[in-house]
Amino acid sequence: MTDEPILKVDDLQKHFYENQGLLTRLRPDQEVKTVRAVDGVDLTIQEGETLGLVGESGCGKSTLARSVLRLTEPTDGSIRYRETDVTEFSDRELRSFRSEAQMVFQDPFSSLNPRYTVRETVVEPMKVHGIGESSEDRDQRARELIERVGLDSEHLDRYPHEFSGGQRQRISIARALAVEPQVIVADEPVSALDVSVQMQILNLLNELQEEMGLTMLFISHNLSIVRQICDRVAVMYLGEIVERAETATLFEDPKHPYSEVLVSSIPIPDPTVERDNITLEGDVPTPIDPPSGCRFHPRCPKVIPPDDWAHDQELWRRILRLKASLESGEVNLDAIRSKLESQTESPVSEEDVKEDVLEEYVIRANVEGADRVQIPPEVADDLARALSAVFSDDDPVEILDRSYSSICESTVPSESDVSDHRSVNCHLHDEELKRDQQLSTVVTADEH
Amino acid sequence: MESTENNESEAEADRVTHDDDALLSVRNLEARFDTEDGAVRAVDGVSLEVREGEILGIVGESGCGKSATSLSIMQLLESPGYIHDGEVRFNGTDLVTASKEELRNIRGNNISMIFQEPMSALNPVFDIGWQVGEPLRVHEDMSEAASRERAMELMKQVGIPSAEDRVDSYPHQFSGGMAQRAMIAMALACEPDLLIADEPTTSLDVTIESQTLDLIEKLNEQRDMGVLLITHNLGVVAQVCDRVAVMYAGRIVEYGDVEDIFRDPRHPYTKGLLDCVPDPRRTDVSPTSIEGEVPDLADPPDGCNFAPRCQYATEECQATDPRLQEVETDHYSACLWEDPE
Amino acid sequence: MTGNSGFVNYLVKRVLLGIPVLLGVSIGVFLLIKLTPGDPINAILPTQARTPANVAQVRQRLGLGEPLYVQYWSWLSNAVQGDLGYSYNRGEPVTQLILSRIWPTAQLAFIALLVALFIAIPSGVISAVYKDTFVDHFSRIIAFVGISVPAFWLGIMIILVFALFWKQLFGFALIPAGGYVPPSDSLIEWLQYVAAPGVTLGVGYAALTARMTRSTMVDVLNEEYIQTARSKGVKESVIVSIHAFRNALIPIVTVLGIQIGFLFNGSVVVEQVFQWPGIGRLLYQAVIDKDLPLIQGILLFVAAVFVVANLVVDLLYAYLDPRIKYN
């Protein structure tokens, strides 16, 4: 870590505001919703390396990329490019920064102006930045570039609609290279392409990077593609980075449960392998009002139980889910009651309703064919007490919180370095660390 | 243009042995799209069958005709597309020649379908319960209230939380994954024998994709329901399918047991496609790509459609148009080099 | 759960949006009249009565000596209370003149709406379902002619054929050549009088509605959820009348509402042709007479109707589209 990174992002935030209109603000019952698309992200990229940024849709990876290039104004934080702060650039400085950092976009059908020929597309950036001495010179450069990305110079006077997706992506790359940039941000550059051409484009990017010593931020939702091209990977979940590691390390030994899930969900092209992929429950939550504590905890298969928890992990997760459902008001007791009444055609008691809720949310976990879990009697008592609270208008969540709460819900995990270039934000890891430390203290004590 | 009108190739057909007990049997299906440049053969003589309780995958890249095939089976191909020729036998009825009334009785009842974009496949102005329950009202004469009740149960079965509540929600209140579950619930309403799933997970996130595939697999096992799964993802095929048909430019180029085909792909296109998919367990080999582009189906090349991109192609390949033939038991390939003669 | 507050929010927003528009209209209308060349005194006082004393008195009474913003403010505050001043030529309150003319214009609009609802919408739907067949081509041509024929000429042609030629040929006129009988006097006579101007006004309106209905239905029928319905085995007639039409209704209602301006345009000429005592004719007379307060009043009134109509459309829209109702 002796070299100064070429790009250093510090505590970057980008928030969007919904319902921001004047009229909405006039009304007391409407609050302005904050979408925390990117929420405190640190990144460093060394000169000449490729950093992969991985996450599901809506996790904020594209917003992050655009903020780094100031195509969207970050809400807070700093972006240092070499010795300068990108967020403080004046319009003029920003313009000259644009010749250093370029972007390759996701959708090859939308990223090229349909009314520009290939020549116009590639020459325009050169003109803006005064590259090339004359228009002949720029033409010559355009020709070289277009041949370099694997197209024919005869294609220069054609329009985008005459090309296939893969060819368009080559044109898009040629445009980015026209200003001789140092940094390329590639936002899902192959996800819109057919598998048979994806590797063509990835290989092209790889070659170009080596040839020109480019630094690259490569964004993708597809881990197997990241593996082909990246030196290091940062995994993003709901606006935050949850794990950073060298690519090979991440694939061999993912530390964060979310990374683990992502790695396990890469399809293996081998029908003989019975995969034990971890299936995540629930939907990707929205970055409006994200979950407390660790943002991944509502879906985390390894969410940490209280210290005195003596039962299995699955039951613990289901109780947490019941709690979340109660909190969000998703459990509609009236609807359940009327359903039961129409089924049995007789009035149903509070007990029946409670039983149904337990059956549905805990025992069966909502899915037909899912493994049924047994509820030990003491846990069942606690749950019944909490559900009774619903009928007496008390807060069931509060009751449950007393004995069923997790550090994952309450505390935001901090970033801990595992080794060089490797860090993870997870309580599980903290605990592991603690245990290791205890072990090592025991060992050292023994030695003395 | 001239070559599309050349009828010589039509004499050649896929040599696929048919199992008469198959649930669905497609023979020589040919679907065309009328365009200004002439008729495009989107589906060019496809034969396949789905057996009871199995999952058959159709895999191929965009524009290879896999979706057109699924729509043709359901007789849902719309203008400018039409079925030019062929047979689609389901439980003894040929759907191509069946009357509208017969088709209506089969659709949603014996064969159901789910689509790539669950959000646009759901009607935005009706609530979910109404839509999920509709097949029951159509085919089983259920009342509005009874079908809503049943819809709720179906939604529970496919793992939609708080179904009591969600049954009154509208599609825009659902996430993509939940909407696809609702579509599956709707497809299951009348307990069909066959489910056609057209790229059901392509628009979903990876973590939601595996949930959805798990669900489809589970339902296939529990109900012994045949599934025709259309996908572009060989990983998905490896994970859930029993047999697979690989499509390229409107034709099936390889067809057989998933394990056979992954172990020993016979068609160069299948080989190429497999080489494109990175294997997360192996770092020593990096994936490759298939050079060139998919041919224009309005003006397909003479001979083998894949020849222009095929590294093994010879002059003969550019002149002769190969069709499927058995290369080992229940494993078919359409490559000249597999021709035993 | 949040549905209701979302809807209220939407409603409040729509109502509030109308206010600046009406304010803008009032400023525009006020300035238009103030900046009109010529002294309004000339329109008010007959030449022989223009003695300096009279002129000064009228100026005083109308506040014409005050600065513009004071004049505007007093005009606006009166207008808000329903007082739009006095007509120069008729001496009657503008508000009263307008009120007396609303009813006849509303009758024409009602007939036009009936034509649109019962002829245009069904024909648009049929056109879309049988797209590119003879039925479609035929009804499209009719609709094209409908939007291309000037209303005043169509009115004249109707009079020419059904009143004048008819009388020459058969000795009696099928319809009167113009005029007005209130429905309260005689319903049958009213029908005879209202039919021709109402239909004339309705032709263009209906033609626009038919075209809109067709194109929306064509779009909706191409949506994926229609394919879903087909894959469920739903009958084609149900798909068209329920699955598709419910969605198409949203833009159709919008067009019906927004084209209310079309009805006002038409009423100006149609009322002139049929000598129908409505708002349009009143405006025409006011323009001919250079009756500035009356012109002001009518413009303001028409704009208010437009804003209210849009509001009603938006409410209907929200009612029809759950994406608004529950957001």
Added chain:
Amino acid sequence: MTDITIDRGTMVEPLREKYNQFADTYRQLDASARISFWIVFGIVNTAIFAPILAPYDPAALHYEASLQGPTLAHPLGADLMGRDILSRLIFGTRASLAVGVVAVGIAVLIGVPLGSIAGYLGGWTDEFIMRSMDVVISIPALVLGLAIVGAIGAGLVNVIAVVAIVYSPQYARIIRGSVLSVKEEEYVEAAENTGLGNASILVKHILPNAFTPVIVQSTYHVATAIILEASLSFLGLGVQPPRPTWGMMIASGRQYLPGEWWISVFPGIAIMITVLAFNILGDGLQDEFDPRSETETGGGA
């Protein structure tokens, strides 16, 4: 501040390209739209070459032909003062097209800059511009036109001004919507990433791609503007005599109904054919340019 010149070898090339684009578009039109195109073409030429085409001076009085029906000498008859109806119809194309084409052209020139600035900048600028446009839109065209003409007086120039004012907000709305959607395209972001200034992005990348709906709408508007002009003329508040206009001819013929029907009937037919041609042409262009029609032929998978 930025150069907007496009360096190309010759000037012939872009012209040829424009012609090719035009020829492509024409070839895609259906039969009715092609016929309409030629009708419009014919009407425009009639207006230009009216003095050559018309058999008589439109103002010339032929008292011997007063109120005469169609004859060989006067194929469409003559009015009270014996003026030749055909000649007046031919010269009448001038007023109709002047208002239709010139006024709509001015409306585009007013509306497009306003709407594109509103759409591109957004925020309060957008709010202010669009609310002002709402004010104009909230009064129907003929009602507003009548009031303005009543205030500033009739005449060709005033009618053109009125039509331009009345229609410009519609262009502001259309181009704004179009700019808003094009703004979301990745190539606009790419242009920003290139370092291009706002004005260049708007002029070079957004407007050319956002302009199509304006072309389609203006074809429809020429049609409605012709009706608007005819209506004003019919009410005696449009283009003033001695210039012949179709609306005025219809009005003047009314008193001779039913006997001398030709005075009112033929100008009406002329309006209808002209308007119909513009409408059908607009419809053909709409079908052609509508992005949805592209996806339909996409077919395949």
